[in-house]
Amino acid sequence: MQKIKNILFEVIYAVLPVTVVIITLQAILRSSIDIIIQFLIGVIMVTIGLILFSLGVQIGLLPLGETIGAALPKTGKAWVVILFGFLLGFVVTVAEPDVRVLTTQIDIVSKGVISKNLLISAVALGVAIFVGLAILRIILGIPMKHLLIVAYGLVFILAFFTPAEFLAISFDAGGVTTGPVTVPFIIALGIGVASVLGGKSASSDGFGLIALASVGPILAVLLLGVIFR
Template identity: 60%
Template sequence: MHSIKDTIWEVVFSILPITIVITILQFTLIWLPLETFLQFLIGVGFVGIGLVLFLLGVNVGLLPVGEMIGSALSKTKKLWLIVFFGFLVGTVVTVAEPDVRVLSSQVDQVSGGAIPQNILILAVALGVGVFVGLAMLRIVFNIKLVYLLAGGYGLIFLLAAFTPSTYVPISFDSGGVTTGPLTVPFILALGVGVTSVMGGKSASGDGFGIVALASIGPILSVLVLGVIYG
């Protein structure tokens, strides 16, 4: 019960500032129609309820399961299994990410269907999956994160030179939306679970950085998509 109360207060303090700002603007500058403003307040209420339920679900279900999966994979001592399921989990959790679907629908709308919504979602999901698998390799072989980040972003800037300019901002936004409320908790928990049973490694150190790597994948995949479609 204490955890539920803490979650509720956390959500209240998260959405209260934007609610206050919009309310002040409503009665000073913008003067939205009363019906629209009431819809905003109702929406805030729904968002608050949804966030409470979501955060409870993350703490009760996603985080423990992610850590258990990571620990179980590490105990098998089979590198291909760890990498494969890292790729698989990264892919499927990204397909379910709400932020990715919002971006894909917006891109489909403004591009007039030139970039199909399902193709973009698949490209982003595969990009995340590949780099989550790479993050598993980094944990196993204790590769320095800075090398992978430098190589990844070097490849991004190289590809950007050959990609139509329309796709470049979309690709970077694709990297941003993968750091959403569903993807991040699960893959972070997966990384911490893998490092928790790897001898001589620190879960607090090696378990992090996985989100930074996962964000590179969709940028590269959308840039490749731009080369193909462009």
């Protein structure tokens, strides 16, 4: 019960300031009562949705991610851990609402030239590959900075060969993968993997997966732009 109460207050504190600012702005602009009522109905629905989602993350996604992450290394096979990290990275990205919003808008603006399904697949594949690399980094103890330097070095190189529209989309794709579904699950997965590896620290190795995972979609979309060019 206390957990539900805490989530309730967290959501209210998050939604209330935005609501007050928007209502004030609507009053200054003298918007119609109908628009204000529609906005307030939307606020109520968003608040309920956020409460349910946050509760679902707390009691479902986080424990599940940590359980899977802790169980996989016990198989004693590195390729199994990396493979399931890859698969989980792919499916949670496909399920990410932010990714679907971005790809739908791009599909509409480009009039179908940049297909929604193709873009979702590319973004999910980018995340999946880099989640696998992030888990490999935990297993081998590779410094995070080395992987980030190489990854962003490739980003800057590909940026010279990619059309401008794909360059803009690529960085937006990296941003939307840090959404409410992908982030809690991947972080929990990383902490679970790091917690059972001998000589490793869950506090240092368990984090950083999101930093690497967000580079994957950027590279994937940039490569897609090079292909489309």
